[in-house]
Amino acid sequence: MTSYDAIVIGGGHNGLVAATLLARSGRKVRLVETADTLGGAARTDEFAPGFRVSTAHILNRLHPDVIRQLDLAAHGLDTSAAPAPTTVLGDREGPVTLRSGYGDHVDGISPDEAKAWSELRALLLRQAGILKPFLTRRPPRLGKLSRADMSLLGGSALALRRLGKEDMREFLRMVLMNVADVADEHLTDDRLKGLLAFDATLGSHLGPRSPTSLLGLYYRLAGEAGGSVGGQTIPAGGMGAVINALARAAAAAGVEISTGANVTRIALEGGKAAGVTLGTGEELRAGTVVSAINPATTFLDLVGPRELDIAFVRKIGNIRMKGDAAKLHLALDTVPDFPGISDADRKGRLVIATSTDHVENAFNPAKYGEFSPEPVMEITLPSLSDPTLAPDGACVLSAVVQYAPYDLREGWETGKPKFLEAILATLEANAPGIRNTIRHSELLTPADIESRYRMPGGHWHHGELQADQMLFSRPVAGHSGYDTPVGGLYLCGAGSHPGGGISGVPGLNAARNILASER
Amino acid sequence: MTVVPPLTDEKRRAAQKHIETIRFETPFHPRIAALMQTNDWYDWAGYKSANTLWAEELEYFAIRAQSALFDISPMVKYRIEGPDAEAFCNRLTLRDVSKLRPGRVHYTAWCDDSGHVLDDGTLFRLADTRFRLCCQERHLPWLLDGALGFDVAVTEETEEIAGLALQGPTSCALLKAAGFDGIETMKPFDIRDFGHESGSVTVSRTGFTGDLGYELFIDTPLALSLWDRLWTAGELYGIRAIGNAALNQARIEAGLIVANIDFITTDHALRADRVRMPDETGLGWMVDLKKGHFNGRRAIEDARRNNSIRHVLVGLEIEGNVPADHAIVYHRKKREAGVITSAAWSPTAKRNLAIASLERPYGDTITEDLWVEIYALHELRYTKLMKRATIVPRPFVKLPRRTATPPADC
């Protein structure tokens, strides 16, 4: 039996971040990942001979503190990629393209609309800026506010004050609104509205007209990439390149990493974490166990209800985490042609969401367990940024498609071919001829994502990121501080505050919290 | 426009059945109603129950000198059954259930996650993998949620099982005369099945009086014939039906507490500071830290470690003879120290007794110079009494016959 100071369960990006920071503090750290490759949903896998792709395909929120604290540049992270544009494929009017940090310049709209857009964008960025400091902090504890909590709340009160009275009123009015109403108040162009509707609801079980859907947009805009707020990049080497940099940082810090090692149990002694048991029966011991996997899996499967309290188990069991995002990977003979889109813009993000109604209509069937007959999606062609991802001349198409409810009523076995057909028909309409170039296709439904990446419900965030599951209610109310009712057991994955996406922030916050509390 | 036809009186009455039977009748109701002279009913968990039947004092003396028959059917009962039943009960409750052998009962309590008491009750181990939990409040959702991860089935059986308490010095002899062979060999907290007509009756040597006594559980259809069997045999043993008022006097003498009278259960407390940990309700002795995890354990351990337990439950003896129900307890006649939750003049001990909830340090490190302020109302004029109160151990009344096996005369 081997002993460590800390064991990290799960080698997704958050687990890697937490493990590295703990090892840097001088602790002896072991990280165990069940898959043969690190990275979770961010790893790059071959899906057809010579074609590679990662499920998470766009980098838009890897936190600067993570990059800096882990010296990711020194470990090979290429941060030189230029911000990628977003192009909304138009129905009849032609495309709209947002450049650098979420459209500080927009092509394809009228001058009046451009003015309205820039005002709305500035407003949204100011408002997202209020929420931003909360991301990298443990959520304030209700009831017993610490000095740090007070300064955080004080800081955001200050930020609110600095906004001025009008702006502050506007923030408080808007914060729980739906994105469709906000877009209607400011914009007239359906394509811009469609994009906002899509981005606000991506990865969640909400339509643009669902109350509070604007929060998803704030969450996106609180991120940054390539030095620009709201920006995005398509990393060279796929998302796997980010994982490689994180893995090198972890190894350099002395983290012992095992892949192909499945944790089947978290061992408790005297009610406190004592180590983990692997699928092979091997036992590893440590007084600190950090779970970088799903919170429900952690408690219901690995710790088990018997060691926990009833109301806590009830809350954990009630976390909503049924995903609606599917992932399509196409191995194409040639680079597809999207009429009206320049070669440069084709390297960016392409969004098919022609209006608020398009997104809302796509969502409606999902409420009743059916997939969208006319889905909305975001497409990237990662092999254009990194030719090694596809054979010469060929191309990888990667698309996140909504809505594909995890619990499809008819079942995914029969539903999947029908949904694939709906997606391909949409693609064909936007890139005529593309279907004839498909060498291989892989559609991952939320059920597939669940089993492939061990993400329950196939959920983007390891738990819906809605108002009732955010901040001090994430993963569950009363237990949002990365520590858990089980002494020595911590959470550090996307299911914890602030949420999912390739940010590294839950891992960062958790490590900071562990280092502070175990000092 | 659709015209709604007016309701006929008949239809209206049919739709109001739930109002007519605003209180359920227990399976023994026909017998109790026939004996009822005072028409003094009260509501026990939704059931129409007797507070007194003929005379509170005489009913009390039936407990202490004869055999008193009390209907406990409204008690909430759960059946807990399955291979993991013991493990489930151990996680749910404070005491170590692995020490409870089949055929035995113990008094226990259970807490929410924050270590505050949800209820107390009795846990019957009817067989290796079958338990019955009896208590005051309803807990089915809590129990079902608690069953997650255990191979166990939890079902409510309050209505299916009728219950009678037979308490008093002649109760063993009475049961023997009624054909309960071998009853005299039952020790306190033993459980045994006896035949009754086509079925059986489960008898435990338990009760809420601090006296010799038994509790009998039977399938509802056989309830009345069980009553009749006891009543007939009981004629020579002075059997009397009693109500809650007399029982309450006896239970105070025995120093026993009642949920939602002597403390507020967590689910009932509207105010955040009214909830109580086991250590605050005199149930701290149940907390078994030598066993594995149980609900609220971490919170209880934390509270003990941080010394954050704020209240203490004590027994008081008060000078004079005026019961001090809900009186305020003072230290040095000035500082409020707590409140009386139950009080009674004890005819057996000839002492004025009370149970009180005190706020620490009172009752903990400060135990002297306590007083209670009693307002005695006599023909629209209050007499304000400041009476000395002394902390005394519970039970206030300890009767050797409660535990003697075999009981005398049996």
Ligand SMILES: Cc1cc2nc3c(=O)[nH]c(=O)nc-3n(C[C@H](O)[C@H](O)[C@H](O)COP(=O)(O)OP(=O)(O)OC[C@H]3O[C@@H](n4cnc5c(N)ncnc54)[C@H](O)[C@@H]3O)c2cc1C
């Ligand atoms: C369809 C889809 C598209 C997405 N696109 C993007 C995107 O473009 N950009 C973006 O930023 N985000 C995207 N996301 C979100 C992002 O992928 C997740 O939020 C992120 O992967 C969460 O990271 P994590 O480290 O917390 O957990 P995960 O990535 O889920 O990693 C957890 C790891 O733990 C391992 N594990 C699980 N159980 C065990 C066990 N018992 N023992 C050992 N190891 C175990 C898993 O194998 C996995 O490697 C997308 C998500 C989905 C579903």
